[in-house]
Amino acid sequence: MAMIETLKKPSRIQRRNRKKILDAALEVFSQFGFRGATLDQIATEAGLSKPNILYYFDGKEAIYHTLLQGLMETWLDPLRALVHDGDPKAELLDYVDRKLAMSRDFPRESRLFANEILQGAPLIKDALDGELKALVDEKAALIQQWIKEGQIAPIDPHHLIFSIWSLTQHYADFDVQVRAVLGAREPFAEAGSYLKTLFTKLLTP
Amino acid sequence: MAMIETLKKPSRIQRRNRKKILDAALEVFSQFGFRGATLDQIATEAGLSKPNILYYFDGKEAIYHTLLQGLMETWLDPLRALVHDGDPKAELLDYVDRKLAMSRDFPRESRLFANEILQGAPLIKDALDGELKALVDEKAALIQQWIKEGQIAPIDPHHLIFSIWSLTQHYADFDVQVRAVLGAREPFAEAGSYLKTLFTKLLTP
DNA sequence: GTCTATAGTCTGATAGAC
DNA sequence: GTCTATCAGACTATAGAC
Numbered sequence: 001m002a003m004i005e006t007l008k009k010p011s012r013i014q015r016r017n018r019k020k021i022l023d024a025a026l027e028v029f030s031q032f033g034f035r036g037a038t039l040d041q042i043a044t045e046a047g048l049s050k051p052n053i054l055y056y057f058d059g060k061e062a063i064y065h066t067l068l069q070g071l072m073e074t075w076l077d078p079l080r081a082l083v084h085d086g087d088p089k090a091e092l093l094d095y096v097d098r099k100l101a102m103s104r105d106f107p108r109e110s111r112l113f114a115n116e117i118l119q120g121a122p123l124i125k126d127a128l129d130g131e132l133k134a135l136v137d138e139k140a141a142l143i144q145q146w147i148k149e150g151q152i153a154p155i156d157p158h159h160l161i162f163s164i165w166s167l168t169q170h171y172a173d174f175d176v177q178v179r180a181v182l183g184a185r186e187p188f189a190e191a192g193s194y195l196k197t198l199f200t201k202l203l204t205p
Numbered sequence: 206m207a208m209i210e211t212l213k214k215p216s217r218i219q220r221r222n223r224k225k226i227l228d229a230a231l232e233v234f235s236q237f238g239f240r241g242a243t244l245d246q247i248a249t250e251a252g253l254s255k256p257n258i259l260y261y262f263d264g265k266e267a268i269y270h271t272l273l274q275g276l277m278e279t280w281l282d283p284l285r286a287l288v289h290d291g292d293p294k295a296e297l298l299d300y301v302d303r304k305l306a307m308s309r310d311f312p313r314e315s316r317l318f319a320n321e322i323l324q325g326a327p328l329i330k331d332a333l334d335g336e337l338k339a340l341v342d343e344k345a346a347l348i349q350q351w352i353k354e355g356q357i358a359p360i361d362p363h364h365l366i367f368s369i370w371s372l373t374q375h376y377a378d379f380d381v382q383v384r385a386v387l388g389a390r391e392p393f394a395e396a397g398s399y400l401k402t403l404f405t406k407l408l409t410p
Numbered sequence: 411g412t413c414t415a416t417a418g419t420c421t422g423a424t425a426g427a428c
Numbered sequence: 429g430t431c432t433a434t435c436a437g438a439c440t441a442t443a444g445a446c
Binding site for chain 1: 425
Binding site for chain 1: 236237238239240241242316319320322323324325326330333334337338341342358360361363364367368370371372374375376378379381382383385386387388390395396399402403406407
């Protein structure tokens with residue numbers, strides 16, 4: 001049995017190897033999806049042998065599962081940080097900024113999610129129906145309140161959140177296409193000011 | 206050699222079977238990507254035997270290639286239809302409508318594209334750099350002209366086009382997530398009026 | 411044109427030496 | 429903990445009967 005499963009505290013090497021494997025898996029799964037990825041690719045990318053990969057994880061699915069679970073935690077943090085604190089419009093613009101920064105700094109994570117959703121979210125369907133829906137409903141209610149108070153323009157809160165997701169994640173998920181069209185221009189710098197303009201106009205009453 | 210490769214005109218049965226295969230392949234490829242899909246799945250979905258599939262096409266890659274090539278043609282039609290003819294703002298809103306309709310009526314096609322781009326567009330990279338970029342540049346110039354004439358608000362034309370793509374395709378590509386969050390609400394009907402509001406506000410000078 | 415049978419390859423996972 | 433060797437199953441594709 002792998003030591004990982006015991007209660008013993010993992011050694012420095014173990015933590016480092018697990019991290020190497022998860023990083024390699026992120027690279028491969030985000031590009032090919034769960035079914036399209038192979039353990040060989042992950043092993044090569046991680047610089048470890050295939051059996052060694054399976055010493056640390058109980059199989060291909062376990063790696064994917066671990067990756068997705070750990071990611072789900074941090075992926076929604078920017079939305080959780082959206083609170084009633086100061087100027088609502090500035091709050092929402094900050095949220096857009098945080099999401100765009102995640103697309104820029106963690107494009108593989110974004111693509112991993114995109115792949116999972118695209119395939120019907122077989123593994124995280126429950127989290128979507130439960131945790132995600134609850135969080136979005138909560139924040140939508142907050143936005144609705146701001147609208148009622150006349151602090152931002154009237155607009156459907158749920159679809160507003162979808163807009164922020166789709167517009168920011170597009171620059172990570174469709175990176176190849178964006179760069180093909182823009183040529184030498186720098187996508188993320190431009191997107192920053194573009195999206196600020198867009199949402200300012202949209203949210204101003 | 207398969208008759209398909211000869212110059213003989215394909216029979217009614219052949220055309221029907223090719224169509225069945227391509228439709229089944231669209232279903233499978235759009236969900237699992239090229240590498241994640243299997244001929245078995247496609248054959249089952251098409252109601253044909255695996256060898257029979259390979260009688261009509263020269264292999265898995267040939268099916269995928271045919272599918273993507275045929276799709277590329279029609280996928281950009283809505284953008285091609287964007288011309289200087291009447292009210293610019295109405296023209297752009299019509300474009301949004303047409304794109305949203307494609308997401309609603311051809312979600313599998315949208316997801317097939319998303320999968321291909323997500324994986325780095327190995328097969329259509331050339332088309333992105335050539336045909337797509339040329340078309341987008343052309344339409345961006347048209348939009349820039351409208352801005353110069355003061356008919357729509359000043360905004361980066363390339364990113365405006367990206368916005369239309371991402372906002373409309375989101376409802377097809379992330380359908381599972383959208384429905385999970387919205388519950389019983391109807392995504393596409395709501396998106397129609399939401400996006401009309403959004404782009405009207407964005408484009409009004 | 412369509413089938414069964416199967417070749418040849420790839421993939422996830424295990425055994426066992428060190 | 430890490431390796432080589434290897435198995436069983438799944439996969440693409442072909443051969444050949446009908």
